[in-house]
Amino acid sequence: MQYAVQTTNLTKSFGDTVAVDHVDLAVPAGAFYGFLGPNGAGKSTTIKCLTGLLRQEQGTIRILGLDPRSDDLDIKRQTGVIPEDEALFERLTGAETLTLVARVHGLAGSVAQQRRSELLTLLGLDGAAGKLVVDYSHGMRKKLALAVALLPSPRLLFLDEPFEGIDPIASHQIKELLQRFVGRGGTVFLTSHILEIIERLADHVGIIDRGRLVVQGTIAEVTAGRTLEDAFITAVGAPPAAARTLEWLG
DSSP states (O other): OOEEEEEEEEEEEETTEEEEEEEOOEEETTOEEEEEOOTTSSHHHHHHHHTTSSOOSEEEEEETTBOHHHHHHHHHHHEEEEOTTOOOOTTSBHHHHHHHHHHHTTOOHHHHHHHHHHHHHHTTOGGGTTSBGGGOOHHHHHHHHHHHHHTTOOSEEEEESTTTTOOHHHHHHHHHHHHHHHHTTOEEEEEOSOHHHHHHHOSEEEEEETTEEEEEEEHHHHHTTSOHHHHHHHHHOOOOOGGGGOGGGO
C-alpha cells in the first residue's frame, strides 16, 4: 500500500510538556483521513510537524514518500495547507492573494487566471474578489484559504479545523469541493471537532489523546458498528457528566 503520510515515533515537546508522543501515522494515498482528539490532544502540533512549521525532536516523517529533511521544496509543491489561523495577507484582495500564490508556484499567467476565476466562482467569492481580505467574514476567509491551498493542484491537503465557525452554506461548498478532490485521487488530512462531518466525509480516522495515537484505521474498523461519537468517547475516556453534580439545575 502507498501512503501519502507516514510517521514513526513522531515526538514533539514544549518544555516539559510532550504534545505529540511517539505517534505512528499511516494515511493511505487517496484517503480522506479524519484526525480527531479533544482540545489540547496534539492535533494542530502534529499538523505543524507534518507541514514543516515545527521540527520534531524524534521520529521520521514521510510525505508522499519524500523526506522533509531533504525534499522539503518538492513536498511543498505537492501539498496544500490550511493552518489553524489561515495565514492570509490582510492587505491584499482575494484575487490578489490567489495571483500571488500562483506566481510563487510558477504557474503560467493564463493557467493562474483560469484557476483563480474557477475557484472564486466555485466557492462563491467572485463577488468579493476585489475586497481586501481584512474585510472578509470568517467564512469567507476559510473559503479563500481553501482556494489558496487548492490553486497549485496539490496531491495532498492538510486542513486544520476548516469548518470551524462557518455557516451551513459555506460548509456545504467546502465539503463538496473536498469530496471532488478525493474522488480525483487526492488525499485529505483533516482535523475537526465536528464528528458528524468526519463521519460523513472520512474513510479513515485516527484519534489522538494527550499526545498519543490511541486508535487508527478505516471508519468501519474504528467504529465497529457504533457511531463515531461513541467510538471517540470510548477511545479517549468520557469525563464524568457535569450535570450530574449540579442538582440546582433542576
